[in-house]
Structures are given as C-alpha cells and as structure tokens.
Amino acid sequence: xxxxxxxxxxxxxxxxxxxxxxxxxxxxxxxxxxxxxxxxxxxxxxxxxxxxxxxxxxxxxxxxxxxxxxxxxxxxxxxxxxxxxxxxxxxxxxxxxxxxxxxxxxxxxxxxxxxx
Amino acid sequence: xxxxxxxxxxxxxxxxxxxxxxxxxxxxxxxxxxxxxxxxxxxxxxxxxxxxxxxxxxxxxxxxxxxxxxxxxxxxxxxxxxxxxxxxxxxxxxxxxxxxxxxxxxxxxxxxxxxxxx
Numbered sequence: 001x002x003x004x005x006x007x008x009x010x011x012x013x014x015x016x017x018x019x020x021x022x023x024x025x026x027x028x029x030x031x032x033x034x035x036x037x038x039x040x041x042x043x044x045x046x047x048x049x050x051x052x053x054x055x056x057x058x059x060x061x062x063x064x065x066x067x068x069x070x071x072x073x074x075x076x077x078x079x080x081x082x083x084x085x086x087x088x089x090x091x092x093x094x095x096x097x098x099x100x101x102x103x104x105x106x107x108x109x110x111x112x113x114x115x116x
Numbered sequence: 117x118x119x120x121x122x123x124x125x126x127x128x129x130x131x132x133x134x135x136x137x138x139x140x141x142x143x144x145x146x147x148x149x150x151x152x153x154x155x156x157x158x159x160x161x162x163x164x165x166x167x168x169x170x171x172x173x174x175x176x177x178x179x180x181x182x183x184x185x186x187x188x189x190x191x192x193x194x195x196x197x198x199x200x201x202x203x204x205x206x207x208x209x210x211x212x213x214x215x216x217x218x219x220x221x222x223x224x225x226x227x228x229x230x231x232x233x234x
Contacts, residue, residue, distance in 0.1 A: 033221055040226055104166055106163065
C-alpha cells in the first residue's frame with residue numbers, strides 16, 4: 001500500500017538496550033522527519049533528512065542516530081535507551097509533487113516506545 | 117528561532133456550541149507556512165489546513181474556519197456547531213518556506229485537547 005509506514009507500532013525495551021524504529025514511505029519524497037511526542041510539549045523534531053545520505057539534527061537529537069541509505073527508508077536508532085526516551089515517535093515526509101498536495105507533511109501512525 | 121503557542125491546554129464544550137482554538141506564532145522568516153493538524157484518540161495525525169504567509173484570506177471548509185492575521189501573528193481555528201467526533205487534540209504548526217517554496221520541518225505548539233460533550 002502507498003503511504004508512510006512505521007514499525008513496530010509498540011515496543012517495550014529495557015534501559016541500555018539498542019532499539020531501532022523503522023520508517024518507510026512509498027512516495028519517493030525527498031524530505032523525511034522524526035518527531036517525538038510528549039505530554040505538554042507537542043511534537044519535537046529529533047532529526048530530518050533532505051535526501052539519501054543527507055541528515056541533520058533537530059531540536060532534541062541527543063541519544064539518537066539516523067541513517068538514510070535509500071530515499072524510502074529513514075530508520076531511527078536509540079543507541080542506549082533511557083527512560084526519558086519513553087515517548088511516541090512519529091515519522092513524516094513532505095509531499096512536494098504528484099498526487100499528494102504540495103508542501104504538506106504526512107505522518108506515519110506512530111511508534112509507542114516504553115523504556116523500563 | 118520559531119515558536120508556536122497554544123495557550124489553551126484543554127477546552128470542553130457541549131455539542132452544537134461553537135469553539136475557537138487559538139494559535140500565536142513567532143518567526144523571523146518573512147515567508148512561512150502555517151498548519152493545523154488533528155489528533156483523534158486513535159493517535160494518528162490528520163492534516164487539516166496549510167496556509168502560506170502571503171495569503172491572509174480566511175478559509176472555510178464545512179464547519180471549520182480559519183482566521184489568519186499576520187499583524188497579530190495569529191492563526192485561529194473555529195469549529196462551528198461542534199460534534200462529539202470533533203473531540204481530539206489539535207495542533208498548530210509553523211514551517212519555514214525553502215528557497216523553492218517547499219516546506220521544511222515543523223515547529224508545533226503544545227496542542228489543545230478539545231472535548232465535545234453530548
């Protein structure tokens with residue numbers, strides 16, 4: 001199916017473990033983003049990518065690593081998970097042409113991560 | 117730096133009442149985009165509207181309307197004759213406009229939880 005998909009939808013892990021959240025989009029959008037949602041903060045940008053092999057930090061990048069070897073995939077890795085990284089994580093991409101309206105970010109369904 | 121403020125943390129109304137959600141933004145950019153997203157209890161983020169900074173026309177879509185006032189840096193959202201299905205968290209967001217007119221990363225407000233009671 002076309003769209004932007006995140007996996008897993010739910011994840012429980014322990015402090016210190018490495019966790020990778022996956023994001024896949026089928027629109028060939030250049031820009032992709034990772035946000036985290038916490039109560040009282042709305043959504044905050046972790047990392048973004050303008051194209052394959054081009055990534056940059058957002059507002060809250062500490063403790064996270066991203067890569068983008070292919071346009072359609074943008075995984076987010078927590079190298080050593082901490083309790084403060086318990087959150088809901090959203091991936092998004094920007095529609096700039098084609099069937100989707102221009103310059104609108106479309107979001108995946110989110111990954112709910114709990115770090116115990 | 118960009119900032120979006122949604123001062124109303126929670127609003128509760130009775131069905132059929134009108135309700136306005138406030139959004140105030142700060143940016144040094146002269147061109148930018150403003151957005152509203154809806155997050156229903158199921159958790160997904162649903163796009164509602166995008167406005168660019170040089171178009172201050174108000175917009176109406178069914179029961180939804182948006183009032184963009186550049187002079188006060190506000191982009192308020194009104195739901196007319198609210199319904200229970202409107203219950204959700206609503207986010208206002210701001211994006212710079214890239215050199216080609218493309219949108220960039222979003223700066224979100226903290227959201228307003230709207231509860232519509234039957």
